[in-house]
Amino acid sequence: MTARVWIDKQSPEVFSAMTRVVTVVREQAARAGLDRALLELVNVRVSQINGCAxxxxxxxxxxxxxxLTPQRLAVLPAWRDxxxxxxxxxxxxxxxxxVTRTADGHLDDDAYTRARADLTDDETSMLVWAAITINSFNRxxxxxxxxxxxxxxxxRVVPREKVTR
Structure with a gap:
């Protein structure tokens, strides 16, 4: 892989601002009644879609x-099934x-109505913000x-010399 500029290290002030946004989103999400497991479910799913290792x-x-259990995370790409x-x-x-697949079309009214059936206004807002922030960090x-x-x-991280394939 070609060496790339690590933009988080190259522009630490901008990256710091981004991490502050995540902190605010987590705090507001907790106040809205969203637990960390649900936020991490969103983080993993968005990262799967974007292919961010x-x-x-x-x-x-x-x-x-x-x-969250490893089983639920393993089947997350098939959550509808x-x-x-x-x-x-x-x-x-x-x-x-x-939020992640805007190129595939936007959230239609039926999908939005389904989502809103189980979420308050505050929860909806914070989940959208959570998806926006993880999309940004994926990029x-x-x-x-x-x-x-x-x-x-x-x-624990495996030392390079001990990694065997």
Whole structure:
């Protein structure tokens, strides 16, 4: 891979502002009644769609720490086809996918109505903001070419010399 400018390191003031946005979104989401597990579900799903390995690596671990099971995370791309996600989670995923896939068309009224059936105005707003922020961080990581390090079963980084293929 061609060496890339890590824009977060090159422009730390901008990156710091971005991380402050995430902090505010998390705080406001908690006040709206959204738990960390639901936010991490959104983070993982958006990162899957965007193909951001760095964010998937980070948010998969944070999702498990927040209480999501590896099984639910494994079937997340097929969330519409399984009965493992409740109404609020489905609503959050519907909104997150609409925010992420704007090139495929916009959130139609039927999908919006389905999502809103299980969410308050505050929850809807904060879930959209959560999807916007993870999309932004996906782009920062992808365009910067951030690598990920292999981890063992306990989540510890495996030293390079011990990585075997």
């Amino acid at each position: 760095t964010c998937l690596d980070q948010h998969w671990r944070q999702a498990v720490a927040a209480g 399984v009965d493992l996600f409740d109404g609020r989670e489905r609503a959050a995923l519907e909104l997150a996918e609409a 920062i990581s992808i365009l910067s070419g951030h690598p990920i390090r292999e981890r063992d079963a306990d989540g």
